[in-house]
Amino acid sequence: MQPGLWAFAVRRILFLIPLLIGLTLVMFLLIHIAPGDPVTAMLSPGAVANPAYLEQARKNLGLDQPLPVQYLKWLGNVVQGDLGNAYSFNNKPVLSLIGERLGATVELQGISLLIGILIAVPVGILSATRQYSLLDNTVTIGSFIGLALPNFWLALLLQFWLGVKLGWVKTSSAGIGDASFANQWKYWLLPVIVLTLPNIAYFARFMRSSMLEVIHQDYMTTARAKGLDNRSALYGHALRNALIPMVTVIGLQLPRILGGAVIIETIFAWPGIGMLAWTAIGKRDYPVILGITLLTGAAIMIVNVLVDIVYALVDPRVSVGSSGGGH
Amino acid sequence: MSAVSTTPTATRPSALETASLPPRKRFPVVARFMENKLAVVGLVVIVLFYIIAFASPWLANHPYDQITFGNRTKPPSAEFWMGTDRSGRDVYSRLLKGGQISLAAGFASVVIVMTIGTVLGALAGFFGGIVDAFLMRFTDILLAIPLILLLITAASLFRPSLKTTIIVIGVSSWPGAARLVRGQFMQLKGQEFVTAARAMGASPSRLMWKHLFPNALAIIIVETTLWLSYAILLEASLSYLGLGVQIPTPSWGNMLQEGQSELLYGAWWLTLFPGLAIFLTVLAFNLMGDGLRDALDPRHRRR
Numbered sequence: 001m002q003p004g005l006w007a008f009a010v011r012r013i014l015f016l017i018p019l020l021i022g023l024t025l026v027m028f029l030l031i032h033i034a035p036g037d038p039v040t041a042m043l044s045p046g047a048v049a050n051p052a053y054l055e056q057a058r059k060n061l062g063l064d065q066p067l068p069v070q071y072l073k074w075l076g077n078v079v080q081g082d083l084g085n086a087y088s089f090n091n092k093p094v095l096s097l098i099g100e101r102l103g104a105t106v107e108l109q110g111i112s113l114l115i116g117i118l119i120a121v122p123v124g125i126l127s128a129t130r131q132y133s134l135l136d137n138t139v140t141i142g143s144f145i146g147l148a149l150p151n152f153w154l155a156l157l158l159q160f161w162l163g164v165k166l167g168w169v170k171t172s173s174a175g176i177g178d179a180s181f182a183n184q185w186k187y188w189l190l191p192v193i194v195l196t197l198p199n200i201a202y203f204a205r206f207m208r209s210s211m212l213e214v215i216h217q218d219y220m221t222t223a224r225a226k227g228l229d230n231r232s233a234l235y236g237h238a239l240r241n242a243l244i245p246m247v248t249v250i251g252l253q254l255p256r257i258l259g260g261a262v263i264i265e266t267i268f269a270w271p272g273i274g275m276l277a278w279t280a281i282g283k284r285d286y287p288v289i290l291g292i293t294l295l296t297g298a299a300i301m302i303v304n305v306l307v308d309i310v311y312a313l314v315d316p317r318v319s320v321g322s323s324g325g326g327h
Numbered sequence: 328m329s330a331v332s333t334t335p336t337a338t339r340p341s342a343l344e345t346a347s348l349p350p351r352k353r354f355p356v357v358a359r360f361m362e363n364k365l366a367v368v369g370l371v372v373i374v375l376f377y378i379i380a381f382a383s384p385w386l387a388n389h390p391y392d393q394i395t396f397g398n399r400t401k402p403p404s405a406e407f408w409m410g411t412d413r414s415g416r417d418v419y420s421r422l423l424k425g426g427q428i429s430l431a432a433g434f435a436s437v438v439i440v441m442t443i444g445t446v447l448g449a450l451a452g453f454f455g456g457i458v459d460a461f462l463m464r465f466t467d468i469l470l471a472i473p474l475i476l477l478l479i480t481a482a483s484l485f486r487p488s489l490k491t492t493i494i495v496i497g498v499s500s501w502p503g504a505a506r507l508v509r510g511q512f513m514q515l516k517g518q519e520f521v522t523a524a525r526a527m528g529a530s531p532s533r534l535m536w537k538h539l540f541p542n543a544l545a546i547i548i549v550e551t552t553l554w555l556s557y558a559i560l561l562e563a564s565l566s567y568l569g570l571g572v573q574i575p576t577p578s579w580g581n582m583l584q585e586g587q588s589e590l591l592y593g594a595w596w597l598t599l600f601p602g603l604a605i606f607l608t609v610l611a612f613n614l615m616g617d618g619l620r621d622a623l624d625p626r627h628r629r630r
Binding site for chain 1 (some may be wrong): 362440455464465467468470471472473474475476479480483484485523560563564567568583586587590591593595598599602605606607609610613614617
């Protein structure tokens with residue numbers, strides 16, 4: 001543990017506050033420069049509304065005020081822990097709306113991540129220790145394929161084949177609440193497969209290269225030279241060191257994981273954050289969009305700080321002097 | 328992002344190994360690239376796809392936008408090689424035209440990504456200080472928004488079209504490239520040849536573009552290739568969600584969107600072929616990009 005590490009961690013975490021303000025400001029400006037607003041988005045297309053009524057509706061939402069005032073009001077409420085009320089979704093408070101949906105996303109993504117890692121780590125290790133073997137080549141080509149498959153396409157094909165044609169599984173999460181426990185898998189199978197495949201591909205490839213890097217380090221030669229057999233050298237020395245970058249790379253995948261949720265949840269009508277974001281953007285529901293951006297942004301930034309701290313903890317060569325940034 | 332530096336000792340050949348190396352080839356990068364079979368396959372597929380896209384008006388056997396109600400949603404046949412869509416348009420001809428659109432959209436958005444990324448990254452890496460701090464914090468912010476969320480939000484602001492799709496992808500996706508170029512410039516500017524050039528009175532802009540840029544080019548090219556694959560996927564995702572290229576102009580993404588509703592009635596050909604095209608293109612770009620990286624940076628080869 002380096003002496004400056006605590007100070008570094010505290011400084012980095014405090015620095016997240018201005019970053020998060022910047023983040024919400026970017027998103028706020030982005031959604032407000034658009035033509036159209038939530039009021040017109042609420043109308044059914046082609047409907048002719050009384051302009052006075054529209055004006056009143058805008059006023060009720062506070063949209064008639066200058067942008068800086070709107071933003072500062074929003075920010076002031078956020079500081080007090082209030083993300084505002086949604087324009088649609090029965091005007092629920094944004095925080096509880098997100099809270100209701102978060103579970104579904106975390107469960108789905110958590111399971112896919114867990115299965116992905118459980119498969120990818122051993123596969124990556126085996127692949128690295130048998131470099132250029134048939135297994136290794138299969139893994140390499142397999143991960144290229146896994147990374148190139150557009151997962152929404154895979155989702156559609158599996159829905160057609162396993163859901164429509166064979167009727168084994170459900171193509172949408174509708175009715176998942178009423179399904180018996182034994183039938184739950186029918187709803188989970190497709191989204192989990194689709195989300196797990198790229199995870200396996202990505203992590204197996206990374207685990208392989210991480211392991212290869214370690215295997216060729218000098219201390220491995222030393223370990224073997226002092227009489228350690230290959231097996232203990234690999235699993236005693238190499239594995240631990242190869243797993244560390246793995247931990248951090250999983251953390252850095254968070255934006256991809258959260259982003260991937262948007263399309264896949266929409267396809268399977270999975271009631272998570274991703275689908276909430278998609279619906280909210282369509283409805284121009286500003287408080288919901290900003291709330292989701294703020295919370296996912298905060299999660300991603302905090303994980304980034306943790307990743308940097310883990311790096312500093314395990315690798316004394318990494319300096320904690322600079323406040324983040326490149327290398 | 329602090330990255331663990333790799334120790335070069337492990338990969339540097341010992342004196343013995345160097346002695347037994349074959350004589351230096353004239354184009355070592357090309358030679359190393361050609362050794363990598365997967366990368367060569369990737370290159371061939373890419374070249375082939377671009378030729379096909381270019382020649383699509385001659386390869387198509389129906390007008391891509393010809394609507395024939397008598398031929399609605401027909402499975403593949405001798406006349407319609409990949410079947411027809413729900414308006415009776417020929418899927419094969421649309422796939423060719425859509426390839427033209429998707430490949431061009433991918434290429435154009437990557438040009439924007441790499442231009443913004445290279446210029447900003449170079450400035451930040453070269454000048455450091457407040458310019459660097461400001462730019463890097465801005466990339467921190469953009470990178471903390473999941474790209475798809477940013478793209479969907481940005482795309483929903485405009486009337487969707489091919490042009491807005493390209494701009495939205497290009498303008499939203501540069502932070503990664505900027506960070507990469509910045510890192511290269513920071514690393515290079517401390518090297519002796521730069522100090523020498525500076526001592527000889529080279530101006531900052533000359534230093535940047537005549538001395539640093541050519542040395543960072545290799546990594547920029549690799550990044551461009553990998554981004555090409557990513558941009559194709561992003562265009563497909565946006566168009567699939569209805570926020571990208573709009574029907575009747577075909578793109579691989581909006582063909583998937585159109586095919587989705589027909590899939591329930593068993594029309595698999597509307598989904599299978601465009602997706603396969605996306606998959607093969609992305610795969611080929613990734614294989615080629617990976618091979619290029621290994622060829623340009625031999626230290627990477629073992630991975």
